[in-house]
Amino acid sequence: MSALAKSLAAYGEYHRDRRNVATHLVGIPMIVLAVLVLLSRPLWEVVGLPLNPAILASVAAAVFYLRLDLRFGLVMAALLGLGCWLALPLAALPTAQWLGWGIGLFVAGWIFQFIGHGFEGRKPAFVDDLKSLLVGPLFVVAEVAFMLGLRRDVQAQMEQ
Template sequence: MKDIATHLTSYAAYHRDRRNVATHLVGIPMIVLAIQILLSRPTLWESGSWMLTPATIVSALAALFYLRLDRPLGLLMTLLLALGLAASQNFAVLETSQWLSWGIGLFVVGWVFQFVGHYFEGRKPAFVDDIMGLAIGPLFVVAEVVFMLGAKRQLHDAIEANFTSDKS
């Protein structure tokens, strides 16, 4: 399995324009939440207020993947995925038309943000060349925010060392 720096460096190669990164900060969380909403039905098993749904399974697998790559970022991703699951349960109880409208609506709008960003970038999305880009995208967004806050400097510097000083 590739390490986190390799994954994020590969993904960052498609995301050098700050406008593209900014659209991803909005679009990717919308897409992740949309997927959690759309997978929040059916309930496979329930115990009290906890529900096992396809969203729970996919989110747990994603969390395990992120935790294997980097413990601190993986814990943050796990927390964010858990918050998304909690939110998705609120959508799951809506009438089917409302549930689908929210899920599909967020998904489409999130992808519009993505494609606008890649228009600015002048480059296709990372997942076109490597399907892993779909799994790394949410981690990239969280890592970018963490980097903006001044944390994980060593990881940030390892990623940026792969690119020229010419930044958009």
């Protein structure tokens, strides 16, 4: 079994109830965007390009995803790039509004997560393994890919 399939299968053990997966499809993107919004300050300019902690964290996460799987890694890198792009104008708002968006998205996303785990009747995966905080967004992308009939090879490995 590939490292990708092992990571997704381990995370999937905590997410068998379809209602839990559905809440994660909403909650996890909200949490990721919230973190990117909150990390989008301060903004520096390096060789004419914007740079902030959100971009640095996204690059590090993209390397993690690319090491697991090239195709999923490229999708995750693109989504993280989109998230950083969306976060920039929110981070440029006055401090109260920037924090309102960041904290609001974060809290709302976690509410979705905990509702889902209420359906599941099981604690979140990150309680046992902090790496699952990075695997969660990948799990959402993988679930969408599986729903679209893509990456059946990975899905089959996960189900073994």
